[in-house]
Amino acid sequence: SNVTLFVSLLVDGVRAGAAIYKPVSGERPLWDFPSETLYRREVATYRLATLAGLDVVPPTVLREGPFGPGSLQLWVGPEPADVHELGAGVIDVCAPRDVPEGWRVVLRARDDRSIVVLCHADDPRLAAMAVLDVLANNADRKGGHVVDRGEGRLAGVDHGLTFNVEPKLRTVLWGWVGEPVPPRLLAAVERVEAGLHGEGRATLADLLDEDEVDATRRRCRTLLRAKRFPGPGGHAPAIPWPAF
Secondary structure, eight states: OBOOEEEEEEETTEEEEEEEEEEGGGBOOOSSSOTTOHHHHHHHHHHHHHHHTOOOSOOEEEEEETTEEEEEEEOOSSOGGGOOSSSOSSEEEEOGGGOOTTOEEEEEEEOSSOEEEEEEOOOHHHHHHHHHHHHHTOSOBOGGGEEEEETTEEEEOOOOSOOOSSOOOOBSOOTTTTSBOOHHHHHHHHHHHHHTSGGGGHHHHTTSOHHHHHHHHHHHHHHHHHOBOOOOOSSSOSSOSSOO
16 A cells, blocks of 8 residues: 555664655555555554553654655564564464464364464453554554564554544454453553543644544543454454455
């Protein structure tokens, strides 16, 4: 949906790190999201995670880059030349006999020759990401969008397809459907709902339309009433394609 560039960060001409730069000039129009808004949604998801107190999105800011304004997200984990597999190894597609012990099975798929299973680890870090995705209405949580940022932390990346006013949740993290949301994650949702009142509304309002901010608060209230992880709504595909 958009141009994704790996860039170096320089301080006084010296390389000080790396980032992912997504310029608005590289966005492709989509039928279900307003044009030239995906880079803002990347930043809004980071702000939402920060408001919730969930350390699951790398720092992401608006910047003027060589191809114009866009989002700039701090690169975490090994750099591209050192990456040998997609994602953090906590989500997989495998044969039923190869599902790691304790992992959550999301779905089974069959063709005329075999059965495969989409599964993920029963990991509190992934549960936090799943709650964030519900609030952000993330339409594209693929397996490769969960990366290892080191020091025992996971990070979710690629959040351009978020905050739609229509239900759009498409994710590979359905492993907790119907189960109680842990108290610490309900507290995170409460922080967001409270934080989007009054002056705190500006956290998202300068990046999203008013109705998108309102929809985010409604999703908070819905989750706080249910206190359980939601399931697919049945109105659209529940799994992004491809899953990785």
